[in-house]
Amino acid sequence: MTAPQEPILVWERPEPPSRPAPSPLSRERIVRAAIDLADRDGLDAVSLRKVAAALDAGPMRLYGYLSTKEELLDLMVDEVYGEIVPSGPAGDDWRVVLGDLSRRTRQAALRHEWFADLLGSRPRLGPNALAFLEASLACMGEAPVGTVMRVVGTVNAYVLGAVRREITELRAERATGMNEQEWQIASGPYLTRMLATGRYPALARVIEGEDANPDFEEGLDCVLDGVAPLVSGGR
Known part of the structure; x- marks a missing residue:
């Protein structure tokens, strides 16, 4: 029985030979056009057809460079990771x-x-996502693997949650x-009435605090x- 052939991921798949006409293509140009679309109109605006149209190319030509929209999204994400990873040594602190x-990461997401x-x-x-992960792990030095994963995972979880909230x-x-200030003014009278009922003392204490919304x-x-x-502690 023949063993199943290992799939060649887009990161290792060669590009087709360059053709100058009718419109030159490359993975880099395709990804850049897709990012421009997503930046302008949101992720729902990204499709192989729309990216091809932005490049003045037929949609079928794009399949020489990637197989699915999921691969295109992977390439887009990795391009942004390239903006996050420092060009020089990350350091060991x-x-x-x-x-x-x-x-x-926050700046790139904004x-x-x-x-x-x-x-x-x-x-x-x-490759850029792997470089990001390598920098995150390498700075932990010789700490136990369990400690490394807990620390890096906790920090990444905070960043993801904070950034998603800010973007929302x-x-x-x-x-x-x-x-936010206009929304608070508009909803203020209702919230004041609800807090006056005494049913939400912990919430009232937080809202009335001097630093109720840490950055x-x-x-x-x-x-x-x-x-x-x-x-x-090396735990």
Whole structure:
């Protein structure tokens, strides 16, 4: 019985020979056009047909460079990871490196809002995504593997949640035409009446606090402080 043939992933699949006419194509041009579409009109606007139209090419020509829309999304995500990974050595101070990667991830997601929608699913295996993972893990030095995975996983989970919340708020602001302050003013009277019932004392205490809405940096510091004992204790 013949063993099943190992699939060749898009990262190792050669591109077709370049043709100057009617429109030159490459994976790089295809991915760039798809990212431009997603940045402008959202992820739902990305299809092989629309990308081909943006490149003045027939849709069937794109299948020489990728097989499915899922492969196109993988290539797009990896292109953004290329914006996140520093060009020089990441360093070996785990707190500095993980903090820098977290900030760079947030900045990239705010430039490409669709990026956050594609994070947190199956592992990304493109070269830039692997470089991101390598930098995240390498800065932990010789810490036990269990510690490394808990620390990196916790920090990444915070970044993903914080970025998705921030992007959701931006999208809501565009959809409603109200920024956060305007929304708070509009909903304030209702919330005041509900808190006056006395049924939500913990919520009232938080809302009335001076720092009821910590920003990304404050939250990141809390997470890094929280995992620090794991690193120093080697657990």
